[in-house]
Amino acid sequence: MAKRIGIENSLAVAEAVKLARAEVIAAYPITPQTHIVEELSQIVANGELEAEFIPVESEHSAMSAAIGASAAGARVYTATASQGLALMHEILFIASSLRLPIVMTVANRSLSGPISIWNDHSDVMAERDMGWIQVFGENGQEVFDLTIMAFRIAEDKRVLLPVAVNMDGFILTHMIESIEIEEQEKIDKFLPPYKPVLRLDPAHPISMGPVGVPEIYAEAKKQQEVALLESKAVIKEVFKEWAEQFGRAYNLIETNGPEQAEVVFITMGSLGETVMSALDLINVQGDKARQVRIRLWRPFPEEELLAALEGAKKVIVIDRAVSFGTSYGPVAGEIRSMLYKLKEQPEVYNFICGLGGRDVTRQEFKQMYELAEQGQYKDKYLIWGVREND
Amino acid sequence: MTREINFEKITAKNIPTESLISCGHRGCQGCGEVLAMGMVMKAAGPNTIVANATGCMEIITSPFPQTAWKTPWIHVAFENAAAVASGIEAALKILKKKGQIKDKPNVIAFAGDGGTADIGLQALSGALERGHNFLYVCLDNEAYMNTGIQRSSSTPFGASTTTSPPGKKSKGQCTWKKNVAMIAAAHDIPYVATASPAYHLDLMNKVRKALAVEGPAYIQIYSPCPTGWKSKPEQSIEIARLAVQTGVFPLFEVEYGKFKLTQKTKELKPVEQYLKLQKRFRHLQEEDIAYIQDKVKANFEKLQKLCEL
Ligand SMILES: Cc1ncc(C[n+]2csc(CCOP(=O)(O)OP(=O)(O)O)c2C)c(N)n1
Ligand SMILES: [Mg+2]
Numbered sequence: 001m002a003k004r005i006g007i008e009n010s011l012a013v014a015e016a017v018k019l020a021r022a023e024v025i026a027a028y029p030i031t032p033q034t035h036i037v038e039e040l041s042q043i044v045a046n047g048e049l050e051a052e053f054i055p056v057e058s059e060h061s062a063m064s065a066a067i068g069a070s071a072a073g074a075r076v077y078t079a080t081a082s083q084g085l086a087l088m089h090e091i092l093f094i095a096s097s098l099r100l101p102i103v104m105t106v107a108n109r110s111l112s113g114p115i116s117i118w119n120d121h122s123d124v125m126a127e128r129d130m131g132w133i134q135v136f137g138e139n140g141q142e143v144f145d146l147t148i149m150a151f152r153i154a155e156d157k158r159v160l161l162p163v164a165v166n167m168d169g170f171i172l173t174h175m176i177e178s179i180e181i182e183e184q185e186k187i188d189k190f191l192p193p194y195k196p197v198l199r200l201d202p203a204h205p206i207s208m209g210p211v212g213v214p215e216i217y218a219e220a221k222k223q224q225e226v227a228l229l230e231s232k233a234v235i236k237e238v239f240k241e242w243a244e245q246f247g248r249a250y251n252l253i254e255t256n257g258p259e260q261a262e263v264v265f266i267t268m269g270s271l272g273e274t275v276m277s278a279l280d281l282i283n284v285q286g287d288k289a290r291q292v293r294i295r296l297w298r299p300f301p302e303e304e305l306l307a308a309l310e311g312a313k314k315v316i317v318i319d320r321a322v323s324f325g326t327s328y329g330p331v332a333g334e335i336r337s338m339l340y341k342l343k344e345q346p347e348v349y350n351f352i353c354g355l356g357g358r359d360v361t362r363q364e365f366k367q368m369y370e371l372a373e374q375g376q377y378k379d380k381y382l383i384w385g386v387r388e389n390d
Numbered sequence: 391m392t393r394e395i396n397f398e399k400i401t402a403k404n405i406p407t408e409s410l411i412s413c414g415h416r417g418c419q420g421c422g423e424v425l426a427m428g429m430v431m432k433a434a435g436p437n438t439i440v441a442n443a444t445g446c447m448e449i450i451t452s453p454f455p456q457t458a459w460k461t462p463w464i465h466v467a468f469e470n471a472a473a474v475a476s477g478i479e480a481a482l483k484i485l486k487k488k489g490q491i492k493d494k495p496n497v498i499a500f501a502g503d504g505g506t507a508d509i510g511l512q513a514l515s516g517a518l519e520r521g522h523n524f525l526y527v528c529l530d531n532e533a534y535m536n537t538g539i540q541r542s543s544s545t546p547f548g549a550s551t552t553t554s555p556p557g558k559k560s561k562g563q564c565t566w567k568k569n570v571a572m573i574a575a576a577h578d579i580p581y582v583a584t585a586s587p588a589y590h591l592d593l594m595n596k597v598r599k600a601l602a603v604e605g606p607a608y609i610q611i612y613s614p615c616p617t618g619w620k621s622k623p624e625q626s627i628e629i630a631r632l633a634v635q636t637g638v639f640p641l642f643e644v645e646y647g648k649f650k651l652t653q654k655t656k657e658l659k660p661v662e663q664y665l666k667l668q669k670r671f672r673h674l675q676e677e678d679i680a681y682i683q684d685k686v687k688a689n690f691e692k693l694q695k696l697c698e699l
Contacts, residue, residue: 023484050488052483052484055520056516057513061470061472064474064477065473065474065480067464068473068475068476068479069477071477072482074485091470094466094467200464200478201462202436202437202439202462205436205459207452207462208465209465209466210454210457211449211453212454216455
């Protein structure tokens with residue numbers, strides 16, 4: 001039987017990695033990821049998981065070792081955040097181009113400077129073109145579930161791509177929640193042992209990571225792009241199977257609120273739950289606003305988003321990172337470019353908020369709604385909550 | 391206390407003949423690096439997985455859809471060969487433990503001097519310190535050759551490179567060569583050695599020893615580069631031999647902490663004989679050569695003392 005327990009979300013992630021029977025874990029500590037890898041090293045030390053824990057000397061080496069281990073045929077996990085993810089930058093792109101099914105938790109944290117350990121999405125946004133499948137969890141249960149599903153998706157022979165599971169630093173990583181921890185036996189059925197298509201094997205020598213001359217580089221990139229786009233169908237399949245097996249349903253995007261509401265919030269990550277509660281305040285006066293929560297960030301679920309935004313007059317996009325020197329935050333930029341395909345385009349309001357761990361309350365979301373209703377900041381972005389002259 | 395390393399010795403009679411790096415690669419004439427790498431692979435044999443850093447060797451052996459590699463090979467980036475090898479080794483270890491593979495192949499990381507002494511030093515140190523059972527081979531051609539002969543911290547004093555050019559205010563490389571073999575030895579790993587393709591049996595037996603020990607091993611191989619050193623391709627081996635005989639690149643090994651000189655020549659030849667075959671040193675004045683001579687001699691004596699311990 002699955003057991004429901006009160007557990008810190010980071011420990012639940014470690015539990016998920018254990019249940020997934022990861023074979024090599026290469027990690028370097030960084031707040032707020034530390035609890036995950038500390039717990040995993042304890043699990044391995046206790047002999048509860050048959051795995052090699054490589055306490056690497058940097059995140060650059062964490063991702064490099066992850067690549068080596070995955071290429072040698074092991075199921076591989078790592079976790080990082082912020083500066084650590086940035087230090088991995090170079091190698092992240094190689095992991096996806098080598099088509100290695102590595103799973104990584106990103107405990108989202110702001111980037112220096114100024115140095116800040118608190119939550120926003122500037123780390124992952126700087127890596128959004130890394131060619132990985134990227135999903136966001138909104139609470140501990142989601143992150144637990146997504147972590148196990150991530151291995152299944154990554155290792156599917158139609159996909160063979162690394163997956164990053166994003167969870168908001170502190171707000172999720174350090175929260176104690178009530179989580180349904182699934183049984184090993186059921187997880188084993190859902191996620192059979194990893195059988196690599198190709199691996200570094202002296203009986204069948206292959207060369208991995210050769211020089212890409214101009215005659216083949218574009219083809220290699222095209223293949224990678226096609227694989228990422230086509231992973232969407234597999235992700236849906238895996239979500240469906242998970243729902244059947246474990247009773248918790250996931251979609252590429254989640255929607256809630258009154259269908260006829262013409263104002264739509266778009267969020268990614270844990271602020272989705274704050275907006276959910278803000279809708280209760282906003283909708284006291286009628287069916288004013290609804291909400292779309294992006295779960296799958298890459299590949300971008302354009303079709304699903306366009307369908308969900310049908311009938312919307314105003315779209316309020318919540319960003320958690322600044323895309324310096326452009327006209328929107330990273331999520332809003334993509335939403336707007338997507339909306340260009342519609343004949344009747346809703347207005348876009350972009351609030352970049354919660355930078356460096358600044359709290360955003362449901363009251364504040366209500367204010368954003370009111371600004372949008374008044375048409376203020378139409379087709380513009382605002383860095384929310386900046387204190388002036390105090 | 392000395393511990394014996396048990397290994398299958400290579401002699402002129404039983405020298406492995408199977409080339410694991412095929413001919414037709416794109417190396418320059420007289421390339422000492424690919425020659426040495428081929429020797430390492432012959433000694434290691436086909437049951438070997440290679441992690442190769444970015445650099446000349448990766449470039450000349452792997453232009454897709456061709457490959458010169460007959461053993462499994464992976465290239466990831468420039469500075470991380472040791473980390474990639476760590477991951478491979480860890481994976482093999484657990485896969486064997488779980489019964490998913492029968493035996494554990496050798497794991498060898500190859501990197502140039504730049505990929506070792508400079509940008510890859512941290513990853514190397516980490517992998518050595520963690521005790522992975524693998525061999526790291528630094529193919530030392532004393533500069534960043536792949537990108538056009540820029541200096542590295544392994545470039546010898548006085549050498550002209552494209553970023554340590556001699557000029558009115560410069561004698562070329564103004565620093566002494568970093569001694570990465572000693573840095574590796576400071577990690578207290580089971581086996582460290584220097585080697586030279588001019589002494590192929592010595593080189594291959596060092597590889598055998600390195601693979602025989604349990605834990606990390608490091609071998610630094612002197613690798614003449616006619617293109618970068620402005621030397622004659624047909625003189626690569628002669629230059630490599632002189633580097634040893636003059637004490638510029640002494641051959642030694644460190645077995646479980648015990649230093650041992652592995653070259654016959656103890657009476658050093660003058661460094662000038664070595665320097666004059668390479669145009670990278672042609673701008674040097676008599677006093678520069680004297681300076682190099684003194685320092686080479688002093689370093690050699692220091693090494694001899696270490697070997698007496
Ligand atoms: C992070 C990074 N910086 C710089 C480079 C460019 N680069 C590629 S190979 C190389 C030099 C390699 O020198 P070395 O390691 O000595 O190997 P060699 O080519 O001499 O065999 C450089 C600087 C790179 N590929 N990656
Ligand atoms: Mg070099």
